Amino acid sequence: MPEKVRFHFDPRCPWCYQTSRWAKDLERLGEIEIEWGVFSLEIVNQKEGEELTNPVSGPALRTAIVIRDTEGRNAIGPFYTALGQRLWHRPPPPTPEEMPDAVRASLAEAGLDPGLCDKALADDSTWQAVVDEHNEVVSRFGAFGVPTIILDNGEGPAIFGPVIYEPPADDEAIELWRHTSWMVRNANVTELKRARTDLPDLEVLHWRREQRRLQDEAAAKS
Numbered sequence: 001m002p003e004k005v006r007f008h009f010d011p012r013c014p015w016c017y018q019t020s021r022w023a024k025d026l027e028r029l030g031e032i033e034i035e036w037g038v039f040s041l042e043i044v045n046q047k048e049g050e051e052l053t054n055p056v057s058g059p060a061l062r063t064a065i066v067i068r069d070t071e072g073r074n075a076i077g078p079f080y081t082a083l084g085q086r087l088w089h090r091p092p093p094p095t096p097e098e099m100p101d102a103v104r105a106s107l108a109e110a111g112l113d114p115g116l117c118d119k120a121l122a123d124d125s126t127w128q129a130v131v132d133e134h135n136e137v138v139s140r141f142g143a144f145g146v147p148t149i150i151l152d153n154g155e156g157p158a159i160f161g162p163v164i165y166e167p168p169a170d171d172e173a174i175e176l177w178r179h180t181s182w183m184v185r186n187a188n189v190t191e192l193k194r195a196r197t198d199l200p201d202l203e204v205l206h207w208r209r210e211q212r213r214l215q216d217e218a219a220a221k222s
Contacts, residue, residue, distance in 0.1 A: 006154030036076035091207030
């Protein structure tokens with residue numbers, strides 16, 4: 001039987017997206033069954049006393065809440081996959097102003113009603129629901145970033161990561177999962193980390209790097 005896990009994501013993190021692709025491969029291979037949960041890096045990075053207005057991930061996360069409440073957590077996965085394609089594989093990525101349109105298009109691609117985005121944005125309680133779920137995973141499991149994966153059908157234990165450059169081939173994907181889940185269950189393991197030397201191989205990240213290079217060249221000539 002596949003192991004049931006909860007995967008908390010913020011769509012604007014490329015590392016989280018790469019790990020989600022690995023998780024989807026594990027689901028395809030029958031190793032796990034994924035329920036999806038939200039997390040907000042903008043809340044994590046919010047300065048004390050500062051009000052968070054118009055969070056960039058707001059349209060996507062609020063829409064995920066509506067999907068959760070109308071279709072179930074599992075239905076968030078196809079939406080996140082479709083949105084991830086737009087955010088990380090199709091440069092230029094949507095601007096903050098274009099995010100609602102990207103969310104609507106991703107809903108349609110996932111076989112869901114594009115109007116779910118408008119429903120989410122018209123209801124202020126959907127952002128509060130994002131905040132509540134974010135705070136719950138922080139308080140219960142000590143979550144501080146994404147990806148956060150919670151075992152035992154979202155009841156714990158939990159771990160941040162694994163953070164990977166590329167989704168591995170099937171055999172390695174299964175091996176990585178079995179090592180990871182073993183460490184998650186071993187309370188004696190608190191941290192395993194090394195420095196990142198590059199970025200994930202995603203088209204939008206290459207595009208951004210090229211844009212910065214062109215801007216630097218233009219600045220040097222001015």
